[in-house]
Amino acid sequence: MSTITQGYLDDPVFSLVSRVAEQEGVRAFVIGGYVRDCFLGTPSKDIDIVVEGSGIALAEAVAEHIRQVEKHSCHVSVFKNFGTAMLRYHGTEVEFVGARKESYHRDSRKPIVEDGTLEEDQLRRDFTINAMAFSLQREDFGALVDPFGGIRDLAAGIIRTPLDPEVTYSDDPLRMLRAIRFATRLTTPSRTFTIVPESLEAMRKMKDRMSILSKERIVEELNKILLTPHPSMGFRLLDETGLLEYILPDLVRLKGVETVEGRGHKDNFSHTLQVVDHVAEDELRQIDAGTLHNYAPVEGSDGFVEVQRTEPYVWLRWAALLHDIGKPASKRYDPVQGWTFHGHNVLGARMVPKIFQSLKMPLNEKMKYVQKLVELHHRPVSLVDDEVTDSAVRRLLFDAGNEIDDLMLLCNADITSKNPVKVARLKRNFELVREKLAEVEAKDAIRNMKNPITGDYVMKVYGIPPCDKIGVLKEYVKNAILDGRIGNNFEEADRLMRAYAPTLGLQEVASE
Ligand code: ATP
Ligand code: MG
Numbered sequence: 001m002s003t004i005t006q007g008y009l010d011d012p013v014f015s016l017v018s019r020v021a022e023q024e025g026v027r028a029f030v031i032g033g034y035v036r037d038c039f040l041g042t043p044s045k046d047i048d049i050v051v052e053g054s055g056i057a058l059a060e061a062v063a064e065h066i067r068q069v070e071k072h073s074c075h076v077s078v079f080k081n082f083g084t085a086m087l088r089y090h091g092t093e094v095e096f097v098g099a100r101k102e103s104y105h106r107d108s109r110k111p112i113v114e115d116g117t118l119e120e121d122q123l124r125r126d127f128t129i130n131a132m133a134f135s136l137q138r139e140d141f142g143a144l145v146d147p148f149g150g151i152r153d154l155a156a157g158i159i160r161t162p163l164d165p166e167v168t169y170s171d172d173p174l175r176m177l178r179a180i181r182f183a184t185r186l187t188t189p190s191r192t193f194t195i196v197p198e199s200l201e202a203m204r205k206m207k208d209r210m211s212i213l214s215k216e217r218i219v220e221e222l223n224k225i226l227l228t229p230h231p232s233m234g235f236r237l238l239d240e241t242g243l244l245e246y247i248l249p250d251l252v253r254l255k256g257v258e259t260v261e262g263r264g265h266k267d268n269f270s271h272t273l274q275v276v277d278h279v280a281e282d283e284l285r286q287i288d289a290g291t292l293h294n295y296a297p298v299e300g301s302d303g304f305v306e307v308q309r310t311e312p313y314v315w316l317r318w319a320a321l322l323h324d325i326g327k328p329a330s331k332r333y334d335p336v337q338g339w340t341f342h343g344h345n346v347l348g349a350r351m352v353p354k355i356f357q358s359l360k361m362p363l364n365e366k367m368k369y370v371q372k373l374v375e376l377h378h379r380p381v382s383l384v385d386d387e388v389t390d391s392a393v394r395r396l397l398f399d400a401g402n403e404i405d406d407l408m409l410l411c412n413a414d415i416t417s418k419n420p421v422k423v424a425r426l427k428r429n430f431e432l433v434r435e436k437l438a439e440v441e442a443k444d445a446i447r448n449m450k451n452p453i454t455g456d457y458v459m460k461v462y463g464i465p466p467c468d469k470i471g472v473l474k475e476y477v478k479n480a481i482l483d484g485r486i487g488n489n490f491e492e493a494d495r496l497m498r499a500y501a502p503t504l505g506l507q508e509v510a511s512e
Contacts, residue, residue, distance in 0.1 A: 059085035278413035
């Protein structure tokens with residue numbers, strides 16, 4: 001029989017599941033994201049199978065068939081609590097779940113689950129475009145089962161819940177974030193996805209239900225929104241529905257333009273979202289071109305190796321999102337200069353740990369990375385206004401260290417102005433900074449610079465115990481290297497140290 005889904009179920013796993021389900025006397029369907037993505041022309045490798053019966057039992061039976069008939073090993077991972085089971089077949093991941101009917105308690109997003117039919121199962125799914133199924137029954141293999149018009153909504157670019165949106169969102173408020181995530185992710189330059197107005201209205205009403213979600217789940221969705229090619233759309237939706245106020249109130253504080261004596265400033269919320277989009281675009285472009293790098297530590301040494309980045313880095317996107325977060329607190333009006341935001345980078349960097357903590361995000365080196373980028377985000381472009389000296393570039397490289405590529409990307413993305421002549425001039429000068437960075441790094445290897453003079457060495461040469469003179473001496477040598485007065489090597493550093501030490505009252509001890 002020919003169906004509209006012909007070609008979508010060519011993977012041998014589908015006929016295998018079909019045969020085994022028939023033997024077991026149960027009906028099985030492909031459901032959810034796989035079906036949606038087939039119609040979007042981007043079939044995924046993640047397959048969800050829903051069974052009218054036990055998902056775990058069907059997975060075990062399929063695995064047994066693979067072992068007995070195909071003589072392959074096959075491991076089934078069973079998640080008893082969820083009633084699901086997962087197996088891998090020729091590199092394809094297949095998850096099995098029994099069709100279920102759900103009802104909810106008010107204070108939890110964990111439903112009371114009972115066995116149900118396919119249609120009852122489809123009804124509990126989040127959106128019509130995620131509730132479509134392909135039949136795996138021999139008699140209508142490949143037939144689309146779409147009781148809520150998912151295919152129509154997909155063609156029209158509409159996100160809609162099968163049930164009353166207020167009930168859907170109240171039952172499980174995570175779905176509000178999922179709606180925004182799907183709208184953002186599925187929208188491309190040639191196709192816009194919109195959330196239907198009654199659904200947006202329901203989100204506004206139900207936003208307080210977010211309180212039953214764990215911060216971890218919220219952040220998981222936020223990260224997925226941030227990793228889309230144009231995250232700004234998601235953040236605008238989060239803002240319009242009032243969800244952003246709950247999740248990241250500091251970001252909402254960036255909104256608005258104040259005017260004094262006829263002088264306004266730019267809306268920092270819109271600017272921030274523009275920068276996040278620029279970062280995403282540039283990062284993807286550089287990943288495609290193979291020009292973006294991470295630096296990974298080399299085991300057993302102080303060194304780092306350059307690793308080409310092949311995936312977007314969510315922490316870079318967080319840095320873009322938070323780069324101006326210190327602006328509201330640092331905003332001043334000066335009758336001569338107009339609006340100023342002096343020190344907003346330092347203030348912003350100080351806010352980063354608090355924001356991470358409020359969302360239960362890691363307070364480890366990822367947070368420090370974001371903090372560093374927020375603090376330094378102005379440095380490369382401020383060089384542009386001055387004459388770009390080697391010394392300034394060396395200091396930038398030293399302070400940014402391994403984060404220099406990402407800092408440059410963020411800083412470049414931050415050049416937004418309504419004046420195209422100004423943008424063009426800044427970008428041109430910015431390229432000069434970039435060239436100079438490469439030159440200085442190649443010559444002086446500053447990025448991972450370690451002071452050639454160590455504390456132990458100073459103590460030995462001058463026979464002194466730990467004291468603050470050691471720090472003074474080391475700092476003097478480091479600055480001389482960064483200023484380019486001496487090269488980044490031990491011989492020159494040692495010579496300078498010995499020349500300067502007597503001014504601190506230090507005498508060399510006679511070497512034996
Ligand atoms: P992705 O490509 O992001 O994995 P997906 O549609 O496969 O998209 P999953 O989170 O893997 O999304 O979920 C699989 C399916 O389970 C969804 O298509 C949807 O039908 C259903 N689903 C997932 N989470 C929920 C939820 N919170 N409420 C209702 N249905 C859900
Ligand atoms: Mg999925």
